Amino acid sequence: MSLTLSAFGLLTRARLGKDPRRSPGAVSDLVTSHLSFSYGETLAVDDVSITVPGGTVTALLGPSGCGKTTLLRLLAGLERPDGGSIHAGGETLSSPNRVRPPEKRRIGMVFQEGALFPHLSVAENVAFGIPRDSAREGKVEQALELVGLSGLGTRSPASLSGGQRQRVALARALAPGPDVLLLDEPFANLDPALRVELRTEVAALLRKLGITSVFVTHDQEEAFVMGAQVIVMRDGRVLQSASPSDLYSRPVNRWVAGFVGEANVVPGQGGGEAAETLVGPVPLAQAAPAMCEVLLRPEHLTLAGGGAWEIEQLEFYGHDTLYILRGEEDQRLLVRAAGAPQYASGDRASVRYQGPPTVAFDA
Amino acid sequence: MPRAPAAIELARRAAGIRGPAWLWVAALIIAALFAVPVGYLVVRTITEGSDTLEVLFSSATARPLANTLLLAVTVSAATAGVGTLLAWLTMRTDLPLRGMWRVVCPLPLVLPSFVAGAAFLAAVSPGGLAEEVLNPIGLEAPARIEGFWGAFFVLTAVSFPYVYLPAAARVGALPPSLEEASRLLGEGSLGTFRRVVWPQVRGAVQAGTLLVFLYVVSDFGVVKLMGYETLSTNVFVNRLYNAPLAFSLGLILAVVALAVAGLERASANRSPAQLAPGGSRGRRVALGPWRAPAMLAPLVAVGAGLIAPVVVLAWWGFRGLAGEGSGFDRTSVDVSALGEPVLNTVVAGVVTAAVAVVVVLPLAYLTTRYGGRAAGAVHTIVAGSFAVPGLLIALAVVFMALKVPGLSFLYLSLPLLIFAYVVHFGVQALRSAEVGVATVDRRLEEAAQTLGAGRLRRLLRVDLPLMTPALAAGGGLVLLSTMKELPATLLASPIGFETLATRIWNAEEDGFLADMGLASVVLVAVSLVLTWLLVIRNSEHLR
Structure with a gap:
């Protein structure tokens, strides 16, 4: 099942029933400043100031319980902030005193479990948010075509597969032509293969539509595929917002480094443009203090036969091989090399850094 | 079990009959018994000569x-x-x-x-x-x-x-x-x-x-x-x-x-729409200025349906206990006279509950394990008996005992009363028993079978222990309903067999308000305890 490209054309012209009074292309940023919210004693969102650039997809990434879903619900107007505010296009959407109700925000949302109305057909679900007029039926058909479900309008949600349900949920959220689209781990309940397929489609669709979107996930890969910008959250706070590649190559701390990918963090002695580590000199993107910890991504390390490291274990993944090395002082090091295994476990090897300038953290 | 010949097997399938024959024999006998009162009502109306249509208009x-x-x-x-x-x-x-x-x-x-x-x-x-x-x-x-x-x-x-x-x-x-x-x-x-x-x-x-x-x-x-x-x-x-x-x-x-x-x-809607698994975080509707006044709704409802009546009854009952006259002779009360009605109520209720649970168990196995149209029909007969007013079921069984030759020994006997109760309230036990049977994973029985357990041992060691909570709940519901049932008890009770319900009724008719109040308070207290155990405690999802 794939999205019909012709539907893109239809949609970009009509923007799916977008309010004609608004000037086309006027996509404004969604901004929160010093937003906070707590459930009882727990501070779920703690002084969060982010900017979701208009017309692009921002991924909110974090482990479960980090407050990313709560932040999304605050954006939707489903919760009232304890402090701070949310703005879009010069208008205040939320503040502790006043919350514009969700039905007056022009924000669409795709829930983790779809939240399709079980008593309505697929078409009725999609039509739910569209005003009753002559254009309604056309808009429903258009939205269904967009997500590749043309002709399934009469089916009941219960008769659909998990992936189809999330497509309907997406069509329903897009059909009224919202200014902002929120997606709360929409693929979390799908099996892995389907998840990958659907996220590729949805990423392409959102980019084509140019709709301001916020995508919540705990999956680093998904965040990187979906987001032009990725915001990493932990314990209610924003740790970093950056493009996926910046986030991967320049994480702000050890925790982010490990959360967005495999990471070796080794002690280093720096001071200048490079640091001396147990795999030799490593180039640094920024000057580091004399005592630091240096991030070495496993794929930036290369092996050579014979040396101080013992290959303790190896895992062959097809496209590459992961070596788990043990040093003389019992240090561990992960090395990822393309292709089939060149060494066997028990072999000895030496390691060198062969990657771009990396980052160092305060020790 | 020997396999039925192919032709019989086909006929059984066509009729929607699934499951072992012995279970069907038991189920059919039970279903027939459930159908007796209404059947008699119909037959009697026709043979009595009074034209129902004429009466209707x-x-x-x-x-x-x-x-x-x-x-x-x-x-x-x-x-x-x-x-x-x-x-x-x-x-x-x-x-x-x-x-x-x-x-x-x-x-x-x-x-x-x-x-x-x-x-x-x-x-x-x-x-x-x-x-x-x-x-x-x-x-x-x-x-x-x-x-x-x-x-x-x-x-x-x-x-x-x-x-x-x-x-x-x-x-x-x-x-x-x-x-x-x-x-x-x-x-x-x-x-x-x-x-x-x-x-x-x-x-x-x-x-x-x-x-x-x-x-x-x-x-x-x-x-x-x-x-x-x-x-x-x-x-x-x-x-x-x-x-x-x-x-x-x-x-x-x-x-x-x-x-x-x-x-x-x-x-x-036969298949209730499947709901998505619920997100835990709920959004409550803010009542705003209506928050406090809204409490009037439950207060008035529960006040009228429970608190006010109980207060009135307790007031009369305690006045009677205190022996305080109010210009009426009939306001004093003899507490010891309550002993027999309480005992009768409990005996009739507990026996009914036990009989009902045993009787519906084969039906529950049929409807839950095997299903099919025929099992559905059996279920409908039992459920239909609940829709028919208890008054009519008692009326039918009493007249049947009186008029059908050979049954007169049952006339106004305790077994007859219990039969009427079981027919009327059996479906409450059936629903619970069906839930109970459904909770027993068939694989457990198969596991017991591979360990060499016969049918009886499987029932006693595997099925019954697992079903006990559901069966007890069903029996309890029947007990509760039986205690509260008035017209069937009035009509079918043995002479001199007074339960709490009939005692309350007779005391009211005679104007013994203190007696009535006290008996009512006892009845309400007992049902309150039973309801607590059976209904409220089992509906944890309401919390």
Whole structure:
């Protein structure tokens, strides 16, 4: 099942029933400043100031319980902030005193479990948010075509597969032509293969539509595929917002480094443009203090036969091989090399850094 | 088991008969017994010579029939409104003390309708609580509660929990994300209720309303007390002097009950829409300035359905205990005289419950394990017997014992009373037993089989221990219903066999208000405990 490209054309012209009074292309940023919210004693969102650039997809990434879903619900107007505010296009959407109700925000949302109305057909679900007029039926058909479900309008949600349900949920959220689209781990309940397929489609669709979107996930890969910008959250706070590649190559701390990918963090002695580590000199993107910890991504390390490291274990993944090395002082090091295994476990090897300038953290 | 020849097997399949033959033999015998009372009602009406159609269009019928329908429809409508409102308030809004209201709202179920009716009458009777409270502050106590409005008020007050319970369970099970999705798609609070919540809850409300309808058409006590003429009072009055007329009226009553039950079943959505797993974080509707006033709704409902009647009854009962006269001789009470009715109530109730559980077990196995149309038909017979008023079932079995040769030894005997109870309330045990059977994973039985356990050992060591909670709950429901049942007990009890229900009734008729009050308080206390154990504790999802 794939999205019909012709539907893109239809949609970009009509923007799916977008309010004609608004000037086309006027996509404004969604901004929160010093937003906070707590459930009882727990501070779920703690002084969060982010900017979701208009017309692009921002991924909110974090482990479960980090407050990313709560932040999304605050954006939707489903919760009232304890402090701070949310703005879009010069208008205040939320503040502790006043919350514009969700039905007056022009924000669409795709829930983790779809939240399709079980008593309505697929078409009725999609039509739910569209005003009753002559254009309604056309808009429903258009939205269904967009997500590749043309002709399934009469089916009941219960008769659909998990992936189809999330497509309907997406069509329903897009059909009224919202200014902002929120997606709360929409693929979390799908099996892995389907998840990958659907996220590729949805990423392409959102980019084509140019709709301001916020995508919540705990999956680093998904965040990187979906987001032009990725915001990493932990314990209610924003740790970093950056493009996926910046986030991967320049994480702000050890925790982010490990959360967005495999990471070796080794002690280093720096001071200048490079640091001396147990795999030799490593180039640094920024000057580091004399005592630091240096991030070495496993794929930036290369092996050579014979040396101080013992290959303790190896895992062959097809496209590459992961070596788990043990040093003389019992240090561990992960090395990822393309292709089939060149060494066997028990072999000895030496390691060198062969990657771009990396980052160092305060020790 | 030897395999049936192919032709028989095909015929069985075509008839929707699945499952072992011995189970079917047992099920058919039981189903036949359940069908006996209504069958006799039909046969008797035909052979008695009184033309039902003629009776139907005669003035003797038109008025009670119209009254019955008017009362049943209005009470159903009122309870549907009250029950749904309370369910929404307690489960979906920021109503203060909602945790307490959720526990309290089902409680009027413990009060038999005739007891509530008698309590309201006692309150306004001369020397009653209404006078005592209202006169000193210069208000006139209402002279009398009676007729349609009296019956409407009392029946609504005690039967709204039949709607509240299923509606609250359903509202509580709704994933909040449905309502949130609706709001994000541009609907306001009211529109969300109308377009999303109500369609989900309607089935539950409808099922609860059906129970109320059946409750009202089968009610005898309240309408008799309020002097409101319905089919049931006419059946009761005519059974001795004009049996043919009583049977014809009874048949009409049974047809009304069964027709409505059938219609509801036909219109109900068989496969309730599958709900998405609920998100845990709910959004409560903020009542704003209505938050405090909204508490009036549950307060008035529970006040009328439970608190006020119990206070009145306790007041009379304790006055009697204190031996305080009030110008009436009949206000003192002999506590020791309550011993026998309590014992009789418990014996009849417990035996009925035990028999019902044993009898429905084979049916539960058939409907749950094997299913099929034939098993469905068996279930329908048992369920239909609940729709038929207890008055009619007792009437039929009593006359049958009297008229059918060879059965006279059963006339007004305890086994006959228990038979009537089991037929009327059996479905309550059946539903629970079906849940119980369904909880026993077939693989457990297969595991026991591979370990060499025979059928009996499997039943005793695997099935029964696992089903015990469900069976006990079903038996308890039957016990509770039996205790509260008035007309069947009045009609079919052995002479001199007084239960709490009949004692309350007789004391009311004789004007022994203190006796009535005390017996009622005992009955309510016992049902309260049983209800707590069976209904409230088992509905943890309401919390």
